[in-house]
Amino acid sequence: MAFIEKRELLNSQSVERAITRITHEILEKNKGALNLALIGIRTRGVFLTKRIAQKIEDIEKVKVPVGIVDITLYRDDIGRTEAHPMLQKTEIPFSVTDKTIVLVDDVLFTGRTIRAALDAIMDLGRPRFVRLAVLIDRGNRELPIQANFVGRELPTTREELIQVQLMEADGIDRVVLGEEKK
């Protein structure tokens, strides 16, 4: 699927500010870093998670546990669609039970990915709270899922595409709006 960029929605600075604000909101809601653990959804959610973890360490001088969840095994469309992305590892080297888990992803769209991530985490234990932090909420929910911490709300149509580019993978931080090349 080729992507045609139409316009830039967030530039580098805006992305950075959004991540910083999300971090502060997380700490505010949790009243600090106690019992907090971050779990990033592959792939870009992982980069965001690590940045948030770093910022938390800068602010609170505490290292919170960080995990990675691969939702491929929990997808609801196995056997129904074309080939899925490569299955990768879920790496959560701590117990989720009784923790306040903040799930982190780059874009919240239909909500199905989050549903799968919740199931994946529930199979590993019983968290006290699970909260959701996303960089972009683009609407068009198909399941009753909402984010607790949002970088930017950007209403879109179903056909439009949102692409989050991050330094770690794309060399630059920005969010762009585009459409599929036909």
Place this chain on the structure above:
Amino acid sequence: MRLRHKNLLGIKDLTAEDINLILDTAESLKEVSTRDIKKVPTLRGRTVVTLFYEASTRTRTSFELAAKRLSADIISIATSISSVTKGETLKDTGKNIEAMNPDIIIIRHPHSGAPEILARSLRPAIVNAGDGAHEHPSQALLDLFTIREKKKRIAGLKVAIVGDITHSRVARSDIYALSKLGASVTLVGPATLIPVEIEKMGVKVSYRLEDVIPESDVIIMLRIQLERITQNLFPSIREYSRIFGLNSEKLKNAKKDLIVMHPGPINRGIELDPEVADGPHSVILEQVTNGIAVRMAVLYLLLGGKEESELTN
């Protein structure tokens, strides 16, 4: 991802790419077996039937656990070969099972080519759990997974396969898999148990285990079946064990990081001394653990994702 094949009948049909895909997927799935609740919902509602014409606890249990950990429904049918000669043909049995709509049929059969017969006449995906002396692909895959885990690579390794090669489906599948991924294979065994022209498979042959041990990175020991004595394929257990058995004494000149493998079950004291089976070189139990992850990967890759038109075989 999905395997670009409808069935898993043998390693011979797979490319190096296919093999690596299965191994990489197995690596990600291994973690499931370490959880308290060893289940993911991935193959929920899918049906797997195992049809074993040869008794096997090990392989069958491994496939059963693999299916269950992926939340598939699995049912095992154990048939003795005698009921086949008395009544239903393999094809008929297959058709009857197909009428119950399974997604995968896993078959083990004493005759080469049996899985191929099913694959040609049935809709479900067929997985070969061992056909005669022909192939045992999931065993070779878990062998490779174990080697890769320990040695971090396959290419360039020197692997020795020791024992009754003629009757071994594990040997053939291992030879294909190791060769495709760039390892070099030397077969060791009595000349009576090494089949004609096997060098054409790209392997070397030796009748002296001591010569091969020092240069080997991996030694795969095969089980010797005692009825081969009555077929005059070797004279006695004592002689076989003395010449081709693996013991600590023979391992004195082995590389320090040599790994010793065996598909099981082991004839302790015959092909493998207990000291070696339980010793520092042995990764036999890890093979068993890895077997489940690899079989989970096989089931997952055969069933996940559609687009049947893209598939070969």
Place this chain on the structure above:
Amino acid sequence: MNLLIKNGRVIDPQNKIDDRLDILVINGKISKVSKNIVPQNETGIPSETLKEIKEIDVAGKIVCPGFIDMHTHLREPGREDEETIRSGTLAAAYGGFTSIACMPNTEPVNDNKAVTDFIISKAKREGSVNVFPVGSITKGLEGKQLSEIGDLAETGCVGFSDDGKSVQNSELLRRAMEYAKMFSLPIISHCEDETLAANGAMNEGFVSTELGIKGIPNIAEEIVVARDILISRMAGAHLHLTHLSTAGSLELVKWAKNLGYKVTSDAAIHHLILTDEALRTYDTNLKMKPPLRTQKDIDALISGLKSGLIDAIVSDHAPHLLAEKDVELNNAPFGIIGLETEVSLALSLVHKNLLDLKTVISSFTVNPAKILSLDKGSLSVGKDADITILDLEREYKVDAKNFKSLSKNSPFIGWNLKGRPVAAIVGGKIVYCLD
């Protein structure tokens, strides 16, 4: 019964004829072979007969003595579900044959004159072609006791064989050869060492190694070929080696023939066409004894036909039911049918320039006739009008629906072949005509 076969290219190896000639058949016998026959001008033919003469124009076709397949299995008595004398001979006719020899491994075994008689009578009543029974060497094919060879000879057997099995007891075979010699009939030997071949399902070679299937090594055949040759020399008997399949066997035949021993041989058509590579599909219609071998063996067999080491081509037509064959390779019975594709396949070798037409025709006519001492195999005046007509250019696709055989176990179904028999005439009667 009265025919004028015009404008064909007549090839009669025994009489060294290869020319455009007409053939006149009167009352089932060959009356005249020459150019531009006008029956009215011939003397000695009654006018009623002249009116009955049917003219067949075979311009562009080859006219040969009636083809003989000296190794077939008709399954009657005992396995009429697989094949009967009626269906098997009809298959032979449609395959272009006018005479066949049938092997004794029926149920009951043809080891006594009652069975021989039954076969001969049934063939006379219901058969489409001439049937010559081969009697068994041992009672019940058990390899232990001689059959009543004298009786069998007298009743009409043209040779003796335990085919399907191989006589393992050398002393027994020696005595059988000495005994059969008295009746001037050949011992037809299926050569197989049972201990070496035991449980094998295909040729022992690289393919069987890769597939993990127990193989039958070349020496299983060659050891017995060597033994039988030596025994026949001592006994002074005529030994005919049937369905030879290995280059090594040919080396032995060469040795024997060079020394002047009374040894003849035949090769089955499928051993000239297919190798063991075909078995990678596990198709049980490729399983027979002896098994398909390697290209090296095919080359030696074809060369053997050219040089006369191999005298005849046979089908070893072995019908089996679908239900019996539709199982795992190891469990399937050995054998494939062949009468209805044999000649076309032989002609394919001519088209590939591997064999010349005259060699192929000889291997179906003068040679088998000589081996079995049959008064057949040529177009000499006064002989039975057994005639086979070939169309070298006719192309067709092998379709099991067209098989006259009751069994369909052939690996050649679906093959596109060029060249086929288009008519078979037995004693002046047209038993098969394509158009």
